[in-house]
Amino acid sequence: MSPRPAPPYGRSRPAARHRTARPPRDPRPRHGHxxxxxxxxxxxxxxxxxxxxGTLYREVMTHTDRDHLVDNIVxxxxxxxxxxxxERAISDYWAKADSDLGRRIAQGLKRGRYEAGQWLT
Known part of the structure; x- marks a missing residue:
């Protein structure tokens, strides 16, 4: 067999068009299978x-497990x-799971104190 000739301009078909925005979802119910x-x-x-x-951190993990988690995150x-x-990772995620976890991560990063949803210096 002889090799196949290269398509013109290096493509065998037009480039795929990507949609940048999806149309709004139809709120009406759909009937499925x-x-x-x-x-x-x-x-x-x-x-x-x-x-x-938060329950996993407070009630399931041992003190050693919590220490390792904080060390890894830091x-x-x-x-x-x-x-x-x-700061956003601590305030938006870790402190919402458990305030002690957020405080310990902030201390590990030496970012001051994070209490009641705000940074204290």
Whole structure:
């Protein structure tokens, strides 16, 4: 077999067009497999993404496990991560899971104290 000739301009077909924005979701129910009706997800006020990690930290992990977790987070956040990103990670994620965890990470990064949703110097 002889090699196949290269397509013109290096492409065999036009480049894929990427959509930058999706159309709005239709809120009406859709009928899926076996006659089941599917609805778009709606968040409830009592939904909280931080209850389970906070319970894991407080009630499941041993003191040694908590120390290792804090050491790992501090080590990774301390490797060339800008200060505003460190502060946002602590206030938006770690402190919401558990205030003690957020405080210990802030102390490990030497960022002052984080209490009641604000930075104290």
């Amino acid at each position: 076996a006659g089941r009706t599917r609805y778009a997800f709606e968040a409830h006020p009592e939904d909280d993404d931080f209850i389970q990690p 080590a990774h956040l301390g490797q060339g991560v800008e200060r505003f990103i460190q």
